[in-house]
Amino acid sequence: MSWSEQVLTELSAEGHRLTGPRRQILEYILRYTAPFTAEELLADLHQTEVQVGRATVYRTLELLQQHEWLRLVHRPEGEHGYVVGEPGHQHHLVCRACGKVTMFEGCELETLLGGLAERLHFRIESHWLEALGVCRSCQVAGS
């Protein structure tokens, strides 16, 4: 079952409608290999025969992010971009050369943050971890 099929299934199960624009956006998103913004997606869609309204793009991306099918990461330039994700706890490695994102799960931060929280009397509820560097293919290309 592909990513877009999974998303459509879950959305439908929650009572959301599977409209044409949503299907088209879902399909188009998969073309991206690097984080993208709502404006970029909108502009790219307008280059094609697909004509989707600005509001719909923003609404759809936010809906997907709330369901964790999309995630926010910091792009090397500084702003936030969306990347395709899976529900559950996960973090990202962002390549500053090509922008590609590598996911990894199972971070062992809980113990580290647990000790810290106890020491500072701070109740930690969630954390944001992200690494910036150079991916394998860009290392090869650069050397």
Added chain:
Amino acid sequence: MSWSEQVLTELSAEGHRLTGPRRQILEYILRYTAPFTAEELLADLHQTEVQVGRATVYRTLELLQQHEWLRLVHRPEGEHGYVVGEPGHQHHLVCRACGKVTMFEGCELETLLGGLAERLHFRIESHWLEALGVCRSCQVAGS
């Protein structure tokens, strides 16, 4: 030597001018206990007798951030805010109740990320770590 004096010294050493607006902004920044945005600082300054131009506020904050005298953190609402910082490696705990930020240094992420980088053949150059939760005083107040 206070934070603003340190900043002024470094800026001067690099050939930047110590202008009136810069001094006033530096002084005002220290009033904040929670992350602030450029627009908020601008509005707050306009409430006082200090009249600084919009462009100057944006330029000054960016200048300070480049020198790591200011840092960006995620505010509970989602956007980025500035907090006073020191140059060097450091991370933040952000309270979702009062917004206050607690810094901590010396994270032991290097080993964790080191193993990961080797496994994924990803050269990690920097990382972003931030925790969201409830600070001590807000825990007391809430219970």
Added chain:
DNA sequence: TCTCCCAGTGATATACTGTATCGTCTAGCT
């Protein structure tokens, strides 16, 4: 202390980004 030069300022205009509104349409159910 005085002069001069240019980094810095700030008013204005403009571009960019995101949201509110609201009439229309259609997906999905009966």
Added chain:
DNA sequence: AGCTAGACGATACAGTATATCACTGGGAGA
């Protein structure tokens, strides 16, 4: 097929950030 609430999208609007450019004043050197 018909109904209806959810979704769409054109438009207007609000908020955020940057470009421009004439002017100012910080500070180095005379």
